[in-house]
Amino acid sequence: xxxxxxxxxxxxxxxxxxxxxxxxxxxxxxxxxxxxxxxxxxxxxxxxxxxxxxxxxxxxxxxxxxxxxxxxxxxxxxxxxxxxxxxxxxxxxxxxxxxxxxxxxxxxxxxxxxxxxxxxxxxxxxxxxxxxxxxxxxxxxxxxxxxxxxxxxxxxxxxxxxxxxxxxxxxxxxxxxxxxxxxxxxxxxxxxxxxxxxxxxxxxxxxxxxxxxxxxxxxxxxxxxxxxxxxxxxxxxx
Ligand SMILES: [Fe+2]
Numbered sequence: 001x002x003x004x005x006x007x008x009x010x011x012x013x014x015x016x017x018x019x020x021x022x023x024x025x026x027x028x029x030x031x032x033x034x035x036x037x038x039x040x041x042x043x044x045x046x047x048x049x050x051x052x053x054x055x056x057x058x059x060x061x062x063x064x065x066x067x068x069x070x071x072x073x074x075x076x077x078x079x080x081x082x083x084x085x086x087x088x089x090x091x092x093x094x095x096x097x098x099x100x101x102x103x104x105x106x107x108x109x110x111x112x113x114x115x116x117x118x119x120x121x122x123x124x125x126x127x128x129x130x131x132x133x134x135x136x137x138x139x140x141x142x143x144x145x146x147x148x149x150x151x152x153x154x155x156x157x158x159x160x161x162x163x164x165x166x167x168x169x170x171x172x173x174x175x176x177x178x179x180x181x182x183x184x185x186x187x188x189x190x191x192x193x194x195x196x197x198x199x200x201x202x203x204x205x206x207x208x209x210x211x212x213x214x215x216x217x218x219x220x221x222x223x224x225x226x227x228x229x230x231x232x233x234x235x236x237x238x
Contacts, residue, residue: 001036003229005099006080006106006135006161006192007203010058013050014042016196023062025198027073033205037074039233041106044096045082052095055079076100076233080135083109083117088124098130102235104159108135115142118149122158133159133232136194138166138178147178154187159228159238161190164208165201167215183216189228189238191221 008016009026017023030038040062042055050058059077066075079097081087090096091105098105105125109118122132137143137150137160154160165171166179182188191212195203212221231238 001230002034002225003037003039003233004030004035004193004195004203005039005078005133005190005229005232006041006163006194007038008040008042008080008194008196009038009075009203010040010042010055010062013055013058014044016042018197020062020065022198024065024069024071026195026203027062027066027071027075029198029203030193030205031071031073033203033209035073035203035205037076037229037233038203039076039078039099041078041080043082043108044079045084046086046090046095052097078106080106080108083107083113083121085121087121088128088130091125091130092128099133099232102233103129104131104133104232104235106133106135106161109140111139112141115146115149118142119152122153122156126156126158131158133161133190135161136163136166136175138162138175138182139171144174144178147181150178150182150187151185154189157238159189159232160187161192162188163194164191164205165194167191167212168207170201180215183220186220188224190232191224 011017011023162179166175
């Protein structure tokens, strides 16, 4: 089952889908490409942007619309948590959401974050029993400067999620070079859309399904799109 673990499909809660119509269109794009499950992962930063209650409500509304319109994509609830010092505490208190019924959580960093900050925070989360899935490391300045950071995280058992569009060159040369290197070294656990709208950064996978198999092989793609996402949602080791 192909699973998209990172998608800003929930309408009106972050810079993703602007309306219910956009969200439904994004789900249809995914369905047409054979995506069976989308985890809705709006940006979450406590005290700024939508509240947990507002995200919950948007999730419920969209789930019900997809059901009524018989769109065959299962929607799950998650979030893309902005890394802050208090993150381990928030995870422990359940004030941010992991993937459903899982100790894995999706975390993003400021694109210009200092290298020293990453490990300290990620290790504190891990020491509290929560396993980070690091969103699009190929986009971080520190990682572009020292791509081997990703190997270190991979060896620690942290999940590495690259963006589909980075592998297609849509985020520029530097993101492509890094994401391609991570794939070729076998450090990647999931490829996700990080879709934000039905237009640019969308839920369409046709270009990726044309280009990526010949580059990385079907076995690796199956791991990154099916096996590892299933493990994350089943709370199994990667
Ligand atoms: Fe995202």
